[in-house]
Amino acid sequence: MIKPAALSPTLDLLRFNTCGSVDDGKSTLIGRLLYDSKSLMEDQLEALERSADITGGGQINLANLTDGLRAEREQGITIDVAYRYFATPRRKFIIADTPGHIQYTRNMVTGASAANLSIVLVDARLGVIEQSRRHTCLASLLRIPHLVVAINKMDLVGWSEARFNEIRVEFEQFLPRLGIQDVKFIPISALLGDNVVDASVHTPWYPGPTLLHHLETVHIGSDWNLNGFRLPVQWVNRPHHPTDPRLHDFRGFSGQIAGGIVRTGQKVTVLPGGQSTTVKEIWTYDGPVPEAFCPQSVTLRLEHDIDVSRGHLIIGPDHLPGGSSDLRANVCWMHSRPLQAGRKYWLKHTTQSVQAVVTAINHRLDISTLEPEPAPAGLALNDIGEIRLHTAKPLFFDGYETNRLTGSFILIEQGTHATVAAGMLLPPTEVVRPDTTDFVI
Amino acid sequence: MSNYHLDHLQFLETEAIHVLREVAGEFERPALLFSGGKDSICLLRLAEKAFRPSELPLPLLNVDTGHHFPELNTFRDERVRELGAKLIIRRVEDAIAAGIATPVPGEISRNRLQIPTLLAAIEEFRFDCCIGGARRDEEKARAKERFFSFRDSFGQWDPKNQRPEIWNLYNARLNPGENMRVFPLSNWTEQDVWEYIRRERLAVPTIYFSHRRACVRRHGQWLPVNDLVPPRPAEEIRELVVRVRTIGDIISTGMVESPADTVDDIITEIAAARVTERGSRADDKSSEAAMEDRKKAGYF
Numbered sequence: 001m002i003k004p005a006a007l008s009p010t011l012d013l014l015r016f017n018t019c020g021s022v023d024d025g026k027s028t029l030i031g032r033l034l035y036d037s038k039s040l041m042e043d044q045l046e047a048l049e050r051s052a053d054i055t056g057g058g059q060i061n062l063a064n065l066t067d068g069l070r071a072e073r074e075q076g077i078t079i080d081v082a083y084r085y086f087a088t089p090r091r092k093f094i095i096a097d098t099p100g101h102i103q104y105t106r107n108m109v110t111g112a113s114a115a116n117l118s119i120v121l122v123d124a125r126l127g128v129i130e131q132s133r134r135h136t137c138l139a140s141l142l143r144i145p146h147l148v149v150a151i152n153k154m155d156l157v158g159w160s161e162a163r164f165n166e167i168r169v170e171f172e173q174f175l176p177r178l179g180i181q182d183v184k185f186i187p188i189s190a191l192l193g194d195n196v197v198d199a200s201v202h203t204p205w206y207p208g209p210t211l212l213h214h215l216e217t218v219h220i221g222s223d224w225n226l227n228g229f230r231l232p233v234q235w236v237n238r239p240h241h242p243t244d245p246r247l248h249d250f251r252g253f254s255g256q257i258a259g260g261i262v263r264t265g266q267k268v269t270v271l272p273g274g275q276s277t278t279v280k281e282i283w284t285y286d287g288p289v290p291e292a293f294c295p296q297s298v299t300l301r302l303e304h305d306i307d308v309s310r311g312h313l314i315i316g317p318d319h320l321p322g323g324s325s326d327l328r329a330n331v332c333w334m335h336s337r338p339l340q341a342g343r344k345y346w347l348k349h350t351t352q353s354v355q356a357v358v359t360a361i362n363h364r365l366d367i368s369t370l371e372p373e374p375a376p377a378g379l380a381l382n383d384i385g386e387i388r389l390h391t392a393k394p395l396f397f398d399g400y401e402t403n404r405l406t407g408s409f410i411l412i413e414q415g416t417h418a419t420v421a422a423g424m425l426l427p428p429t430e431v432v433r434p435d436t437t438d439f440v441i
Numbered sequence: 442m443s444n445y446h447l448d449h450l451q452f453l454e455t456e457a458i459h460v461l462r463e464v465a466g467e468f469e470r471p472a473l474l475f476s477g478g479k480d481s482i483c484l485l486r487l488a489e490k491a492f493r494p495s496e497l498p499l500p501l502l503n504v505d506t507g508h509h510f511p512e513l514n515t516f517r518d519e520r521v522r523e524l525g526a527k528l529i530i531r532r533v534e535d536a537i538a539a540g541i542a543t544p545v546p547g548e549i550s551r552n553r554l555q556i557p558t559l560l561a562a563i564e565e566f567r568f569d570c571c572i573g574g575a576r577r578d579e580e581k582a583r584a585k586e587r588f589f590s591f592r593d594s595f596g597q598w599d600p601k602n603q604r605p606e607i608w609n610l611y612n613a614r615l616n617p618g619e620n621m622r623v624f625p626l627s628n629w630t631e632q633d634v635w636e637y638i639r640r641e642r643l644a645v646p647t648i649y650f651s652h653r654r655a656c657v658r659r660h661g662q663w664l665p666v667n668d669l670v671p672p673r674p675a676e677e678i679r680e681l682v683v684r685v686r687t688i689g690d691i692i693s694t695g696m697v698e699s700p701a702d703t704v705d706d707i708i709t710e711i712a713a714a715r716v717t718e719r720g721s722r723a724d725d726k727s728s729e730a731a732m733e734d735r736k737k738a739g740y741f
Contacts (some may be wrong), residue, residue, distance in 0.1 A: 011451075013448075044717060061668060080585050085578045087632070234466050235491075237494070256455060283494075285489055286490075334605050350613065422607040
């Protein structure tokens with residue numbers, strides 16, 4: 001029945017999130033992207049038109065596309081992060097749509113944590129307001145590699161080039177402090193569609209790409225860390241096959257590469273033990289490979305029989321990680337019970353969970369300026385601040401700014417098991433010094 | 442562009458393998474829900490990629506509604522034999538006989554009756570985690586679903602109180618009696634599923650391909666004539682060239698007229714489709730919140 005496989009098109013995947021509050025036209029923008037790229041289906045359009053007749057007084061409400069739950073439709077609000085999918089002939093896209101009301105920080109951190117790109121929507125009439133600064137600062141804190149400032153409602157300021165430049169200059173005044181590498185300013189009208197998918201006839205002074213064209217072409221090839229090899233071991237693969245001698249002795253360490261590149265025959269070290277050995281084989285279901293890179297999922301076989309289990313970290317010889325039980329991190333607090341110094345939590349970092357106690361709250365960040373406010377009593381829901389932690393076992397980690405996968409953690413409340421915080425580790429003060437002698441049996 | 446780059450299917454694959462291995466690492470007694478449908482076929486291949494050369498470290502579980510297409514069960518059993526996997530089947534018929542599930546006259550599918558059957562199986566085998574093939578692009582309530590979806594001791598989903606999921610760090614902690622549903626294909630679209638089937642050369646049940654079948658027109662869709670869907674007096678039986686786009690209950694799954702008889706044809710057809718996959722499922726049309734209500738009660 002199945003013909004010999006024609007090659008699937010090799011598209012890559014861009015994940016982005018949209019930041020904006022209720023009236024910024026965020027839902028309209030998403031609706032416009034889906035509509036103009038012909039990603040909406042007839043039954044979805046019919047459902048939209050039905051709801052327009054019932055609740056919208058005849059006006060199609062594009063927010064109804066993303067608000068999927070009964071309570072959301074009843075209250076006209078978005079409760080949580082919703083994910084939308086669309087594709088063009090150039091790329092596949094995942095949109096994390098986060099609501100702009102209370103709990104905003106928590107939801108934006110959730111939606112943006114895996115994003116390649118953030119779109120910050122600015123109302124051209126209002127210019128840079130506190131919301132815009134908050135969104136941009138969060139994107140910076142989360143180290144999202146690409147930022148688009150979409151200056152929306154240009155139709156309401158007469159397509160003014162001067163107004164566009166004014167907002168751009170205002171933005172550029174606080175951007176340098178934030179360290180975002182790639183920022184693009186685009187004048188749009190989400191409602192009318194100008195410069196979203198199709199170029200606008202109203203902005204001849206704007207030589208740049210439309211929003212969709214930028215999303216299709218922005219270079220994301222170097223968004224993963226390819227420098228220091230890191231494999232957090234997820235699962236030990238031991239077939240124990242009674243009759244097949246090749247499988248009887250098979251012992252592999254499975255995981256998703258969290259940084260760098262690994263090659264057959266190269267030297268690796270296993271932490272926390274510190275023993276070094278070489279890579280015998282990079283095993284995959286589709287056959288052994290000579291090298292593998294972040295974020296591929298692989299199974300490593302090692303030359304020597306070292307004690308390795310879930311939660312251990314296999315590293316290469318260069319770009320060594322930090323290793324410590326005393327950590328400093330920025331955390332975003334996600335629970336209504338506030339953080340207080342002295343409390344114990346479960347901390348999940350890569351594939352290991354350890355007990356951790358919060359030893360100090362150094363400061364709380366003003367999210368509109370990223371200025372620290374010293375010595376707060378605690379961190380409340382949606383607060384971001386710098387804390388110190390002591391863990392029951394040392395963590396082997398990188399600073400979040402170097403590696404989002406080995407530099408991040410979550411805190412879990414004991415007893416209720418609620419996820420209460422997202423943490424971003426500050427760079428280590430000293431790197432781990434594994435045994436320099438090779439492992440010998 | 443560097444060579445160290447994954448295309449969209451490779452990215453979705455490594456993400457799903459990571460999720461499956463987290464399940465194996467974090468749970469004591471997980472199970473994988475396998476129906477023989479296209480999504481769970483991909484799920485099974487991903488499980489092979491995650492765990493080979495070991496045996497799959499979890500049994501397969503199927504809730505048989507008694508309203509399955511026969512082609513689906515034949516395919517399910519063949520695939521399980523090929524893999525040497527362990528398959529547990531729990532039947533809605535048995536749950537009805539035992540008084541666990543109660544049918545209501547006029548229901549257009551056995552979706553609701555699957556819920557108590559599934560929850561009883563979870564209790565019987567003390568499963569702490571069930572892996573399913575649901576995707577966020579399928580349906581509006583599913584778009585709000587997590588990779589690791591927490592269910593309380595009654596099997597209920599609380600959409601307003603979900604655990605935030607950040608980076609690739611999944612909180613898998615449970616108290617006794619609680620349960621996790623895990624969806625490795627969360628970020629896949631219908632198109633991705635078929636492209637993966639093509640790339641991996643996976644076999645699928647024959648009803649996905651174009652064939653001749655006797656159908657009747659009912660509620661705006663073509664229903665397959667069979668013992669459970671006898672033609673009504675005024676209905677005309679038509680012999681049509683059809684296939685299924687999504688497989689649900691045999692009494693409410695609409696057949697679509699289609700000449701697509703290869704995976705390539707299906708991919709071309711989906712790319713040009715103007716209605717969503719679930720447009721042919723009467724069970725989801727019964728109300729705006731049909732899926733949301735089933736999920737809150739413990740559905741997949």
